Amino acid sequence: MSYVQGDTIVAIATPPGEGGVGIIRLSGPEALQIGQSLCGQIPSGSQPWPARQAHFRRFYSPDGLVIDHGITLYFPAPRSYTGEDVVELQGHGSPLALAALLQACVKHGARAARPGEFTERAFLNGRLDLAQAEAVADLIHARSEAQVRAAAASLEGVFSNAVAAIHAQLLQLLALVEAGLDFSEEDLGAAHDIAIHEGLIALQQQLQQLLLQAGQGARLARGGRVIIAGRPNVGKSSLMNALAQRDAAIVTPVPGTTRDLLREEILLDGLPIELIDTAGLRDSDDLVETEGIARARQILHSAQLILMVADAQTGWQQDDQIILDELPSIPKLLVWNKLDLVDTLPEAPADASACAISALTGLGMAELRAQIMVRMGMDHNVWAFSARERHVEALARAGDKVTEAGCLQKAAGHPELLAQSLREAAHALAQVTGKIDVEDLLGEIFSRFCIGK
Structure with missing residues (x-):
């Protein structure tokens, strides 16, 4: 060296x-x-x-x-x-x-x-x-024990070793394909084609699993944003307090109490979440409330999940439907609040996923937290290391190229194109760990570190 x-x-x-x-x-x-x-x-x-x-x-x-x-x-x-x-x-x-x-x-x-x-x-x-170097920054900036464990795993080489193992298999498969090109005048037999076919299937499965883990690791590293929306006086601020487990928002019986965006950092099973309570969405003549409503509508587009709160006592109202129709195409969860005050839940919109809680008593909150994690794409059985969005994109490109190679093999007659697809897949994998020329990435990656590290 x-x-x-x-x-x-x-x-x-x-x-x-x-x-x-x-x-x-x-x-x-x-x-x-x-x-x-x-x-x-x-x-x-x-x-x-x-x-x-x-x-x-x-x-x-x-x-x-x-x-x-x-x-x-x-x-x-x-x-x-x-x-x-x-x-x-x-x-x-x-x-x-x-x-x-x-x-x-x-x-x-x-x-x-x-x-x-x-x-x-x-x-x-x-x-x-390069993946380990990025894990250093993830470890320094970790905000939860889960993030610390995931970053430490990447720093230890868990992610890099998984990428290296797939990369090695990919190169072995490429050698088989190129052997067929070098000896095109000879018949290498059915066993040669079967070995390539089985190798491609194995690579597809391994890349799919690693992509799933990297996606989880990237979500864990960056955290998420959950926004609480709905009409006034349905219990949005009470829900925020219940999730934050403290009195973060003022709660009164007066509609329109919340007039601005209220933000709270919470941890859900190790996932850092920025929780945002918004002003009740309605038409208003109050200038301050109107500004709060405008800010609420603007920030909705930045969420990974929207909790649409509705009142179980009054049931589904026309104003609820208007709000639901206005929400951006982001994952949503309908939350019936005030479950302690009703015997049966009202009928929800046919296409809405829903759960029921009492923000006052805590009834149903455990299920709501679990549902938030599911809709944020988090699974405790999957994440094992920290990752970045660029890692996810590189693994996705590698997977696409391996799938492309599989299609080319089925079509037959284009072994040189098959080989090129595998080379491009190997190139994408090498970008994860920096085993190729990555000078364009270095300035962007290391500029985000603290001085002295």
Whole structure:
């Protein structure tokens, strides 16, 4: 493995603000020299910088003043996070002391790192593949235990290994097809065609399963948005409070109490959801309420799921139908509220999926939460790792190309086109882990990382 050598970069690797410990991270060919310069004269009789051992040192400014004191760690290339020489200076978590240390590193020749540049170097030096590098960011930004577990699985290589296994099978199948091209004048027999046919079927099944898992992982990583809609006074704010498990919205018997969008971050079985309560949809002469209604109609298009709340006491009204007809073509769930006040549920529109609850007593809320997860496309038995939308798109392209290859084999007479379809499928898979030229992706991916990672 040849390691990329560039300039030496430096960044504060701990979050902004005060804390017990603050870490400065250096990476590059001059990391060790710069680190030693910051620590001044090494006590006699000690090894200057033994690898992977913690030592107490004072940190000096270029003019000889003590900035701080703390622990030094040295990780020689290639066995470091970035694959380069890495030095960490672990001092106190004072923003001013860390800023002074950072400036001292720059004066000694380091360059301030770009967001994600440490992880980008880890990728370029073969320490991580691209899917694992993206999992680092997913782990840092995780908002639930489920997201942490999924990101950690991707960082461990669960996703990458699955892609690599399918990629290897695809290349073996491509070799069979190309053998037929190389020896076209010879009859390789029915067994050759059967092996290709069975290989294509196996690849289709494996890609379909992996695509399903990646889709779940991508949904888990990004979370979702659920919007509560309906006419005034049907219990939308009560439903929001029940889902949020706190008094997030004001509830009164007066229609039109909610006049603006109310947002709440909740977790449903590990899935982060932005829950939005909207103003009751109706015609109004109140300028403030009218603006709230306009905002509600505008944001509806951004939801992954709309909870259409209706009053079980009054039954399905003409105003409910008007609202339902106006809603965008996004998955919807009709929620009959006030179940505690009726003996039987009113008849719902024929094409509406519905469930019944009492936001006041909690009756039916467990079933509603389960229904939300189903309509958000989440299945606990499927997700195993974190993923991105670009991974899902690449796997879908690979699956389409394998399906195309299957059709070409059935048609017979076009083995060169079949081979080309398999090459394109392999190319799509390689984009997931960055095993091909992906320079166009790198700037977009790593620019979203925090500085120091």
